[in-house]
Amino acid sequence: MPILNMSELPGLPPDDTGDYSEMLIALYQLPETREEMAKWNSIPLFPNCFSPYELVGKKRVASVDDLKGLRVRGVRPKAIPLEKFGAVLVMVPGPEAYGALDRGMVDVVNFCVESFGRLHFDDMATHVTLGLGLGGLSHTVCCTKDAWDALPADIQETMKQVIADYPRKWSATKYVGVEDAYIARFKDGGVEVITFPAEERAKLESVADEVHEEWITGMEEKGIPGQRLYDWLLAKKAEIEGK
Secondary structure (H helix, E strand, O other), X not given: OHHHHHHHOOOOOOOOHHHHHHHHHHHHOOHHHHHHHHXXXXXXXXXXXXXXXXXEEOOOOOOHHHHOOOEEEOOOOOOHHHHHOOOEXXXXXHHHHHHHHHHXXXXXXXXXXXXXXXXXXXXXXXXXXXXXXXXXXXXXXXXEHHHHHHOOHHHHHHHHHHHHHHHHHHHOOXXXXXXXXXXXXXXXXXXXXXXXXXXXXXXXXXXXXXXXXXXXXXXXXXXOOHHHHHHHHHHHXXXXXXX
């Protein structure tokens, strides 16, 4: 869904999952989003947001130069900046990423740290990045419009309140302490934790801006007001992060 996919452009999602969820819930309320979802008889309820995606694997990545020729398990558009610096994107389903790294199909995997830890990538990985700057991904939990309309009015109101509370009461807290514990485990196991240098992150961000422009152009060509929606989302992100 083009409008919802805007929130997954590289570098655009807030690092904080609570902020990310709040931004998406606001995006769900736009008439353009509702119209897009209505084509599928769907109503967006709330997002499941992942923390910023990093790189874990058997090759050291400490600069954009290290990306040249690197086989990366990732998804577009999130990983497009990596491609622009020479990485080779390997399209492997998420559940198969561990096996792909283990068998040597890929050199690194682009996931969030929580996934690295929960799936025990540190059993074989030698390096992991922090601060890559491409942002996370999200899934939208939906229901059919028919199912929503069939709910009693009081249940609908309760659901709306739960959704309003979701970013701060649940999404913002689900990774608290969890990823720090995984990073500590990685270090104890001999995995090198690489803080991606700010100047190298800036290079990825400059390329990410090009991806944003390409998205806007593509939307405008389809008759979707890409620039207006993009500007709105950036302003909403700034408003939420400034609270």
